Amino acid sequence: MPAADTIAAIATAPGRGGVGVVRVSGKSLAALAAALTSKQLEPRRATLATFCAANGAPIDQGLALFFPAPNSFTGEDVLELHGHGGNAVMQLLLQRCIELGSRLAEPGEFTRRAFLNDKLDLAQAESVADLIDAASVEAARSAARSLVGEFSRLIDALVGGLIDLRMHVEACIDFPEEEIDPADRMAIRSKLESIQHRLTSVMAEARQGAVLRDGLTVALIGRPNVGKSSLLNCLAGEEVAIVTPIAGTTRDQVRATITIEGVPVHLIDTAGLRPTDDPVEQIGIERTWQAVEKAGAALLISEAGEAVGENEARIVQQLPESLPLAWVYNKIDLYGIKPSLARDARHTSVRLSARTGEGIDLLRHWLLETAGWQPQGEGVFMARTRHVNALEAAREHLGRAAAEQDRWELLAEELRLAQANLASITGEFTPDDLLGQIFSRFCIGK
Numbered sequence: 001m002p003a004a005d006t007i008a009a010i011a012t013a014p015g016r017g018g019v020g021v022v023r024v025s026g027k028s029l030a031a032l033a034a035a036l037t038s039k040q041l042e043p044r045r046a047t048l049a050t051f052c053a054a055n056g057a058p059i060d061q062g063l064a065l066f067f068p069a070p071n072s073f074t075g076e077d078v079l080e081l082h083g084h085g086g087n088a089v090m091q092l093l094l095q096r097c098i099e100l101g102s103r104l105a106e107p108g109e110f111t112r113r114a115f116l117n118d119k120l121d122l123a124q125a126e127s128v129a130d131l132i133d134a135a136s137v138e139a140a141r142s143a144a145r146s147l148v149g150e151f152s153r154l155i156d157a158l159v160g161g162l163i164d165l166r167m168h169v170e171a172c173i174d175f176p177e178e179e180i181d182p183a184d185r186m187a188i189r190s191k192l193e194s195i196q197h198r199l200t201s202v203m204a205e206a207r208q209g210a211v212l213r214d215g216l217t218v219a220l221i222g223r224p225n226v227g228k229s230s231l232l233n234c235l236a237g238e239e240v241a242i243v244t245p246i247a248g249t250t251r252d253q254v255r256a257t258i259t260i261e262g263v264p265v266h267l268i269d270t271a272g273l274r275p276t277d278d279p280v281e282q283i284g285i286e287r288t289w290q291a292v293e294k295a296g297a298a299l300l301i302s303e304a305g306e307a308v309g310e311n312e313a314r315i316v317q318q319l320p321e322s323l324p325l326a327w328v329y330n331k332i333d334l335y336g337i338k339p340s341l342a343r344d345a346r347h348t349s350v351r352l353s354a355r356t357g358e359g360i361d362l363l364r365h366w367l368l369e370t371a372g373w374q375p376q377g378e379g380v381f382m383a384r385t386r387h388v389n390a391l392e393a394a395r396e397h398l399g400r401a402a403a404e405q406d407r408w409e410l411l412a413e414e415l416r417l418a419q420a421n422l423a424s425i426t427g428e429f430t431p432d433d434l435l436g437q438i439f440s441r442f443c444i445g446k
Contacts, residue, residue: 006032007109008102010090011445017085019062022093023445024102025110029077032100033066036081041066051081051093059092060084074110075117108442112435115427122427122438123152123387129442130213130382138262139212143382146209151381154202155425158394161195162419169412189405196398203391207372209383215257215264216371219291222301223311227330230354231301232256232269235363260364263373268295297324297370299363304329304337304351324370326350332358341366387425394421 006026012019024032033041037049041064051059062083072078081097083089098104108129115125127146134140145151168188220228236256254269268291292298298319302312319325325347332339332353339359342349348366352359401414427435 006102007105007113008094008097009105009110009445010094011080012085012090014087015085016087020083020085020090021445022081022083022090022097023105023110024079024081024097025072025074025076025105025113026102027069027076029066029079030068032097032102033064033079035100036096037064039064041079043068044071046082051083051096053092053096054099059096060089070117073119074113075119076113105444106440107444108439108446111442111446112439115435121149121152122435123155123425124149125427126384126438127151127382128446130384132443132446135215135257135264136212136259136262138380139264139382142209142212142380145381146383151206151209151383151387152426154198154205155422158195158199158202159419159422159428161191161198162415162422165191165195166412166415166419169408169415173408173412185405189402192398192402192405196395196402199391199395199398203388203395205380206383206388206391208374208380210385210388211263211371211373212380213382213384215266216296216367217266217268217294218367219268219270219295219298220301221270221292221298221315226301226303227354228301229254229269231299231328231330232267234354234357234360235265235267260368261373263368263371265367265371292319292323295323297326297367299326299328300347301328301330304332305335326363326366326370328352328363330354390421390425394418397421 006024006029008022008024011021011023030040033039036051037047038052039047039049041047041049043066046063046065048061049064050061051064053059060083062081065080065082067073067078067080069076081093083093094104111120111125111128114120115122120128124147127143131140131143131147134143165188168191220232222228232254236258256267256269258265258267270291300312300315300319316325327347327349329337329349329351330353332351333356337351339353339362340349340351341359341362350359350363350366352363354360397414397418401411401418404410404414
C-alpha cells in the first residue's frame with residue numbers, strides 16, 4: 001500500500017441511521033476539505049457545513065472535523081464528514097472524496113497506518129478489531145484494556161528485563177579474560193527466574209483473554225429424539241431449533257451462540273446419528289461428523305431412563321480421543337432422577353432436564369471449565385492465539401536458557417530468541433505478510 005495515497009471509506013455500518021461518517025486520511029487534506037465544504041476548517045473543531053458536489057449542488061449538511069497530522073488516529077491528516085445516515089447519502093459523499101483524489105481504503109487500512117506511524121503498537125491495533133467484534137460486556141472490557149496498552153506494558157516490561165539480562169550476559173562473553181564473579185552468576189540466575197515468573201503470570205492472563213475472544217465451539221450429538229434441540233433451546237434461552245416428537249426433525253446444523261460469565265459458547269445442534277437410507281438425513285449425518293471435527297468439545301445426549309446401547313458406544317468410539325466429552329442424560333424429570341455431575345477417566349456425565357432446566361447450571365459449569373475459563377476479576381486483557389503462541393515460545397526459550405547458564409553463548413542466544421518472540425506481539429519484529437493477514441480481517445473504514 002503506497003503510504004502517500006489518500007484513502008477514504010464509510011466508517012459507519014451500512015443501512016439507515018441517524019448519523020453516518022465518511023473518514024479520509026492522507027497528506028495535506030486542507031484543500032480537499034475546502035473543496036467539499038467551501039470552508040477553511042479549524043483543527044479539532046466541529047464545523048457545520050454543506051457538503052457539495054463538483055457542480056456546487058448540495059449533497060448533505062452535517063459536521064466536518066479536521067485533525068492535522070501528527071495529532072490524529074492515523075498520524076496523517078484526517079477528515080471526518082458526519083452526515084445523515086442514509087446509504088445513498090454516504091455513497092455520494094464517498095464518491096465525492098474519490099473524485100477529489102482519494103481511493104477506497106482497504107480493510108483495516110486506517111488502523112494499519114496508525115500502527116506504521118507509531119500511534120499504536122500491534123497488540124493495541126488488534127484490540128481495535130477485538131473491541132468491535134466483542135460478543136459480551138466482559139470481552140469488550142478486556143479489549144478496551146488492551147487498547148489502552150495494559151497488555152503492551154506487560155510485554156514491554158518483560159522485554160526490558162530481557163534486554164538488561166542480555167547486556168549482563170554479553171558483557172561476560174565480551175570479556176572472557178575476566179573471571180566471572182559467583183555473585184554475577186547468582187544475579188543472572190535471579191533475574192532469569194524473575195522474568196520466568198512474570199512471564200508465567202502474563203501467560204495465564206493471556207490464555208483467559210483468548211478464551212474471552214474465541215470462546216468454545218460445542219457439538220450436540222446423539223440419536224434422534226433424545227432432546228438435542230430442546231437442550232440447545234434451553235441453553236440459548238429461546239426457541240432456536242424446531243422441537244417435535246418426530247425422530248429426524250433436525251436435518252441440518254442449527255447454531256446458536258450464548259455467553260456464560262462473558263465467555264462465548266458456540267453451540268451446534270446436529271442431525272441425529274443413526275443408520276438411515278434417507279439421502280437427506282445421510283447428508284445431515286455427514287455434516288454432524290464434520291462439525292465434531294471442528295468442535296472444541298462435544299455433548300453426547302441420551303435419555304436418562306434408557307440403557308446405553310450399541311449406537312452410543314459406536315458414537316463414542318468414533319469421537320477423537322482428545323475431544324472433551326460430556327455425556328448428557330436428558331429428561332430426568334420423566335424418571336424422578338436428581339440432577340448430578342460425575343467424572344471418570346474418559347468423560348463427564350451430567351444428568352439434567354432440558355424441559356425444566358434442572359441440572360443446566362452443572363452443564364454450564366462444565367462448559368466454562370472445558371473452555372479454560374478461570375474468574376480473574378477485572379485484570380484480564382484481550383489476547384489472540386498468536387499472542388499465546390508467542391508467549392509459549394518465549395517460555396520455552398527461557399527454559400532452555402536456564403539450562404545453559406554455564407555456556408554463555410548458548411544462554412545469550414536463547415535469551416535473544418525469547419526477546420524476539422515477545423517483541424513480535426507488539427510488532428517490533430513482525431513480517432509484512434503477517435501484518436497483511438492481521439489487518440485484512442478488519443472492517444472497511446477502520
